[in-house]
Amino acid sequence: xxxxxxxxxxxxxxxxxxxxxxxxxxxxxxxxxxxxxxxxxxxxxxxxxxxxxxxxxxxxxxxxxxxxxxxxxxxxxxxxxxxxxxxxxxxxxxxxxxxxxxxxxxxxxxxx
Amino acid sequence: xxxxxxxxxxxxxxxxxxxxxxxxxxxxxxxxxxxxxxxxxxxxxxxxxxxxxxxxxxxxxxxxxxxxxxxxxxxxxxxxxxxxxxxxxxxxxxxxxxxxxxxxxxxxxxxxxxxx
Numbered sequence: 231x232x233x234x235x236x237x238x239x240x241x242x243x244x245x246x247x248x249x250x251x252x253x254x255x256x257x258x259x260x261x262x263x264x265x266x267x268x269x270x271x272x273x274x275x276x277x278x279x280x281x282x283x284x285x286x287x288x289x290x291x292x293x294x295x296x297x298x299x300x301x302x303x304x305x306x307x308x309x310x311x312x313x314x315x316x317x318x319x320x321x322x323x324x325x326x327x328x329x330x331x332x333x334x335x336x337x338x339x340x341x342x
Numbered sequence: 343x344x345x346x347x348x349x350x351x352x353x354x355x356x357x358x359x360x361x362x363x364x365x366x367x368x369x370x371x372x373x374x375x376x377x378x379x380x381x382x383x384x385x386x387x388x389x390x391x392x393x394x395x396x397x398x399x400x401x402x403x404x405x406x407x408x409x410x411x412x413x414x415x416x417x418x419x420x421x422x423x424x425x426x427x428x429x430x431x432x433x434x435x436x437x438x439x440x441x442x443x444x445x446x447x448x449x450x451x452x453x454x455x456x457x458x
Contacts, residue, residue, distance in 0.1 A: 264446070273348070273435050274386075274449040320385065328374055328439065330447055332385045 232257050234323045236333035244341050249308040251336045253295075253321030256302060262324040263304045265295055268335075269317045277319075280304060291315070316340045345369050346438050348450035355426055356458055363421045363453045365436030371416035372438035376447060377409070380433045392419050426457040 237252040255261055262281045266274040278289025285297045295306045304321060321333040345368040355361050365375055374393050378386040390406075392398040392413035400406045408430075410422040419438075423430055433454055437447035 266449070271433070271452065271454065273346075273451040274437075276446060276448065279446055324447075329376070329388060329391065330437075335385050 232261070232323060232331050234321055234331050234333040236319075236321050236336050238336050239334065240337045240339065242339040242341060243311045245313055246310050249293075249306070249311045249315065249338065251306040251319050251321075251338065253304045253306065253333055254302050255304060255321075255323050257323060263295075263297065264322045264324065264330070265289065265293070265304075265306045266320045266322065267317050268320065274320065277306070311338075311340045313340050313342065344446075344448040346372075346436065346448045346450040348436055348453050350453060351451060352454045352456075354456045354458065357427055358425055360422055360424045361426055361455060363423075363434055363436075363455075365419045365421070365438065365450050367417045367438040367448070370438075370440050372419075372440060373416065374439050375413055375419035376437045376439075377411060377419075377421050378435045378437070380435060380452075382433075386435060389421075423455065426455070428457045431455055431457045 233256045235254045264279050265277040268274050277293050278287045280287045280297045288294045293308045297304050319336045322330040324330050347366045349364045376391050377389045379389050380386050388401050389404045390398045390400045390411050392411050394413050394416050398411035413419040433452050435452040437449045439447045
């Protein structure tokens with residue numbers, strides 16, 4: 231069965247420090263993986279997407295994620311957090327059905 | 343590119359009335375649109391998948407007679423919540439993709455429905 235697990239429900243960092251949001255997936259075939267960000271009362275904005283090309287994917291706003299098949303992970307990172315990065319982040323996986331399976335979400339808090 | 347709009351952004355209605363939410367892909371043709379429901383502090387729950395010109399496919403547990411979905415064109419899908427009740431109050435989000443199978447989904451800004 232396909233599943234996406236975000237390992238942390240809440241992550242708190244100081245402004246200017248690195249961000250790490252963890253995501254693991256399970257799939258019997260090579261998945262498409264996505265990271266989305268959601269600000270309060272807004273829709274989801276695509277940060278980046280992995281589709282079996284380069285394992286290191288660069289996204290918008292300085293975010294990137296590395297696909298590690300051996301670890302079934304797709305963690306999201308950013309070298310230096312900005313106050314505007316505070317939001318809800320969703321890791322999701324897609325397959326040949328077209329549907330996305332979402333993780334539970336991680337709330338990123340950025341402290342000044 | 344890949345902009346999806348939703349209208350209205352917020353709606354308040356009385357119990358028993360029906361509410362229609364529109365989802366439009368503004369700069370691409372969406373062969374497939376998805377409707378999600380999101381409860382506070384929770385992830386997105388897929389309600390149904392709609393393909394242009396065909397009937398929507400509903401997820402298990404979603405009442406198709408209550409949540410009517412129409413995907414009449416490649417740029418417009420509508421969700422109608424019929425005979426709304428307070429428990430239907432939620433944040434409804436649509437997404438659209440151009441091929442449906444493996445393509446990226448682009449999300450609308452969401453509609454906050456409050457049923458009094």
